[in-house]
Amino acid sequence: MEICGIADGQMGKSGDLKFGRRNSSALWIGHVGNKLPRIRRKIFELFFYTHYLYVLFIIFYILHVGFAYFCIVLPGFYLFLIDRYLRLLQSQQRVCLVSARVLPCQAVELNFSKSPGLCYNPTSSMFINMPGISKLEWHPFTITSNCNTDPEKLSVVIKTEGSWSHKLYHKLSVSSPPPDRLEASIEGPYGPASAHFLRHDTLVMVSGGSGITPFISILRELLFSSIGSCRRNPPQVLLITAFKKSVDLTMLDLLLPASATTDDVSRLHLRIEAYVTRQIEPATTTDDQNPCRTMWFKPSAADAPISAILGSNSWLWLGVIISSSFLIFLVLIGILTQYYIYPIDHNTEMRFSYTSRSALNVLFMCISIAMAASAAFVWNKKQSGKEMRQKIQNLDMPTSMASPGQVVSSCYDVDDRELESLPHQSLAQNTTVHYGQRPNLKKLILECEGSSIGVIVSGPKKMRQEVAAICSSSEADDLHFESISFSW
Numbered sequence: 001m002e003i004c005g006i007a008d009g010q011m012g013k014s015g016d017l018k019f020g021r022r023n024s025s026a027l028w029i030g031h032v033g034n035k036l037p038r039i040r041r042k043i044f045e046l047f048f049y050t051h052y053l054y055v056l057f058i059i060f061y062i063l064h065v066g067f068a069y070f071c072i073v074l075p076g077f078y079l080f081l082i083d084r085y086l087r088l089l090q091s092q093q094r095v096c097l098v099s100a101r102v103l104p105c106q107a108v109e110l111n112f113s114k115s116p117g118l119c120y121n122p123t124s125s126m127f128i129n130m131p132g133i134s135k136l137e138w139h140p141f142t143i144t145s146n147c148n149t150d151p152e153k154l155s156v157v158i159k160t161e162g163s164w165s166h167k168l169y170h171k172l173s174v175s176s177p178p179p180d181r182l183e184a185s186i187e188g189p190y191g192p193a194s195a196h197f198l199r200h201d202t203l204v205m206v207s208g209g210s211g212i213t214p215f216i217s218i219l220r221e222l223l224f225s226s227i228g229s230c231r232r233n234p235p236q237v238l239l240i241t242a243f244k245k246s247v248d249l250t251m252l253d254l255l256l257p258a259s260a261t262t263d264d265v266s267r268l269h270l271r272i273e274a275y276v277t278r279q280i281e282p283a284t285t286t287d288d289q290n291p292c293r294t295m296w297f298k299p300s301a302a303d304a305p306i307s308a309i310l311g312s313n314s315w316l317w318l319g320v321i322i323s324s325s326f327l328i329f330l331v332l333i334g335i336l337t338q339y340y341i342y343p344i345d346h347n348t349e350m351r352f353s354y355t356s357r358s359a360l361n362v363l364f365m366c367i368s369i370a371m372a373a374s375a376a377f378v379w380n381k382k383q384s385g386k387e388m389r390q391k392i393q394n395l396d397m398p399t400s401m402a403s404p405g406q407v408v409s410s411c412y413d414v415d416d417r418e419l420e421s422l423p424h425q426s427l428a429q430n431t432t433v434h435y436g437q438r439p440n441l442k443k444l445i446l447e448c449e450g451s452s453i454g455v456i457v458s459g460p461k462k463m464r465q466e467v468a469a470i471c472s473s474s475e476a477d478d479l480h481f482e483s484i485s486f487s488w
Contacts, residue, residue: 045137059362067358081369082321086309087187089377091129091138096303097184098153099296102173105248106160107210109144112184113299114154115307115384119147122217123484124191128156131183133167142213143189146220149257154189154306157254159210172295180298186306195221200480202450203235206441206467208242208459212251214484215239215458219255219268226267234268238448240439242275242459246282249274249433250292256427272431273439280436304381311380325372332364442470451478458484 039047058077062070070077096113103109110128120143127138145155160169171179197203197218205215222234243249252274310317341357445455445467457467464483471481 062358062362063355066354067361070358078326078365078369079322081366082318082325082373085369085373086321086377089373090309091127091185091187093185094300094303095184095186095306096299097182097297098299099294100172100182101292101294102169103250103253103292105245105250106169107251108158108160108165108169108172109254110156110158110184111145112154112156112186113303113305114147114152115305116151117312117384118154118189118307120189121191121193121195122146122197122221123214124189124217126154126156126186126188126190129185130168131185132179133164133171137164138187139164140188142217143191144213144216144220144254146217146224146257148224149220152305157210157213157216157251159213161210178295181300182297197454197456197482198222198225198235200235200450200452200454202238202448202453204238204240204445204448204453204455206240206439206445206455206457206459206463208463209244209248210251211457211459211463211484212239212241213458215456216254218456219270220257222268223256235454236448236450237268237270238444239270239272240275240441240444241272242277242439242463244276244278246276246279246433246435249276252427252431253292270427270430272427273444274431274433275437275439276433276435277438282433282435307384309380310376311384317376317380321369321372321376325368328368328371329365332368333361336360336364441466445470445479446475452480453478454480454482456482456484461485 097110098113099111101109101111124143125140126143127140129135129138141156141158143154144157145153147154158165158168160166171182195218198221203222205218207215219237219239222237226234241252243251252272308314310321441463455467455471457464464485468481468483470476471479
């Protein structure tokens with residue numbers, strides 16, 4: 001189950017979290033979903049895809065009222081069509097999946113190659129489709145990497161909660177021999193416009209289970225802001241996280257990038273209070289416990305790095321698409337009127353039906369958008385495709401890897417942890433693990449000091465409600481509450 005901080009989230013039928021594609025149907029899904037939660041959660045695939053019937057609604061609406069009345073909502077609908085077609089073009093590309101890290105807590109970290117020019121903010125998310133698991137299902141996951149500290153890599157963490165994620169985990173951990181390549185397509189990233197949490201001098205992050213996922217990108221952004229040219233003082237950070245089992249504590253290993261140094265970590269002023277609720281003592285390592293391992297995949301010439309659909313100057317290209325497509329639309333309508341409709345009507349009476357006129361207008365509108373957007377997409381793809389694909393082919397693989405897809409490292413091996421032992425040791429020194437108890441959130445939050453304290457919670461509904469009640473109580477002072485929700 002993955003966490004994503006956008007408001008139009010839905011729960012998949014199998015437990016995997018899904019989010020609306022940022023189209024107009026999201027409002028309808030939310031309205032009906034609040035009234036029929038059982039349908040929304042149990043048979044989500046049927047629930048979600050039936051809402052795409054809005055396409056038929058729009059078509060019949062235009063045929064009924066005519067294109068002249070439809071012009072009232074034309075600006076919004078026109079922008080929606082452009083956005084939807086661009087996302088369709090992006091989803092048809094195969095992206096380069098470089099490696100996968102299988103954690104013993106039945107979680108998988110997928111590492112994709114990305115263009116250095118692609119920028120996104122912490123807590124962003126993207127949709128992932130893997131044809132080898134399901135050709136139709138798209139699932140959103142929080143991006144855990146940071147575009148500043150990881151300029152050429154984009155990572156997501158997937159916790160096995162539903163049927164789709166279980167199939168992925170089984171494919172990577174059980175299949176023999178392991179796959180040498182996994183096909184994947186993406187849409188996104190989507191995310192907030194700014195990193196607003198940097199305005200606080202104290203930051204409290206409360207998570208439950210896989211709710212820690214969005215905090216990984218936040219911590220890496222704080223790490224970046226404290227080094228390099230930024231050199232700004234990061235806030236004091238308190239991370240309160242709760243897990244069911246001690247094996248889930250391995251999720252904490254993902255908090256820091258592999259390139260972090262001890263000096264970098266010390267700048268974060270980070271304190272972690274981890275709670276294991278269903279065990280009263282640490283679990284002993286057994287031989288049958290799945291080790292943490294990294295798998296590298298063979299790149300394909302058809303794979304491309306994740307990049308912005310319209311390149312680095314996306315806003316400029318978007319303006320070009322809007323203006324040029326509308327100009328093409330007007331030209332086509334003018335040609336239609338002058339050389340087809342006018343000879344029929346002779347400018348005296350309306351012999352040419354409104355229905356036919358409306359249908360042709362909609363057809364020309366779709367054609368003009370497809371022409372302009374496709375031209376911009378192909379142009380940007382040609383500009384960046386050759387250089388980036390050559391870069392993928394030259395990726396350095398570990399010398400210990402005998403073949404693509406083979407396990408090359410283990411979290412329990414000394415060699416694998418040698419380069420990153422110092423930052424992880426520093427992280428372990430700032431971590432306190434409590435077994436057999438739940439966190440006293442009220443005590444921990446109200447003890448924090450600072451002129452501006454930001455409280456961000458990501459986890460189950462009851463946890464979010466409890467933290468919200470604490471922040472709104474009369475005992476709280478200067479607490480700024482924010483919830484990252486994955487269900488509604």
